[in-house]
Amino acid sequence: MKPTVDYSLYLCTDRELMTSATIEECVEAALKGGVTVVQLREKSCSSQEFYEIGKRVHQITSAYHVPLIINDRVDIALALGAEGVHVGQQDLPCHILRPLVGPDMLIGVSVSTHEEAVQAEKDGADYIGVGAMYATQTKTDAHLVSAKELKLIRQSVSLSIVTIGGMNRQTIAHFKNTGVDGVAVVSAIVAQENPEIAARELLSIWKS
């Protein structure tokens, strides 16, 4: 059965930005701080290494009953028995994924327009990551999404929505009354001196 997901605080990992010694430490600290979803993103390691890292991270997320989402690599998600997979507009098309992963795996799609959002819903996505809301150093090529477009996206689909791109302690409050389900962060957790405290503070701001 497909898990019910609390999208409030969605962590995307980035080993290059993280302050922790290992990805496991980083993820566990964030989980202690309250992140509700973990997406593992690895763009420059071998498939075997991605799989080995994924196995270790999945043990940790499972202990916290938090879904693990694998970025792009559907085969790694399947091999791990991860709870979900997340694809961008340059990854495998969503309509191809659903038959490959079965009915229960979560599929997330990155979108920056309401047309892409509608397409993702049509193609069987469970949630969308909408962004980038602000310019960031994590993703320098990202298309910026206006407040107006976000509103249109929210009106266009019934999918769960997380906003991404520049989400931090200063910005997330702006999205609390926009009807989105949560915020996705990278550096606001992984690049902080104490990822656990950073996560706890973000969650507290989001829930207040």
Add this chain to the structure above:
Amino acid sequence: MKPTVDYSLYLCTDRELMTSATIEECVEAALKGGVTVVQLREKSCSSQEFYEIGKRVHQITSAYHVPLIINDRVDIALALGAEGVHVGQQDLPCHILRPLVGPDMLIGVSVSTHEEAVQAEKDGADYIGVGAMYATQTKTDAHLVSAKELKLIRQSVSLSIVTIGGMNRQTIAHFKNTGVDGVAVVSAIVAQENPEIAARELLSIWKS
């Protein structure tokens, strides 16, 4: 049902080395020349682009009734309905793959020792690519396999075997009486002025 495969002349693509304008042209010329297996290898494009290229190449290989094998990316192989997937020692472990791809998809594994060959057979591989037989520019980090080790590999497993690494018009004759099923080539076809003629000549030498 798993296809019966003629491994005689196994083409591995490489867009960086090819003389043809497009990968489709390159593959079709090689097929006209008689290659019996095509492996599509893409290491530096997006998943979407790999999938789109794979769709076009699969149409061509299917027209020639030649199996298409996808390098590393099991998800792309599944999405395409390709006939096989090929993994190296740094890719997803073979024993993880079989449950993901089902009983009918071909699985190939790169090995350079008889221990790896035995493991591949145990893990459910259909064939192994043994190499590198010679140092090449295509794969500069490859471990070289001696004639003695190749003999030991042939004695250790009943899997189909193709040799790879430095296979060309001069070298392939040395492998005709070693009990291997075929030879895998990259530049000896794709980097030649006329890939069709190059393939025809290689096949003729191998079969003579």
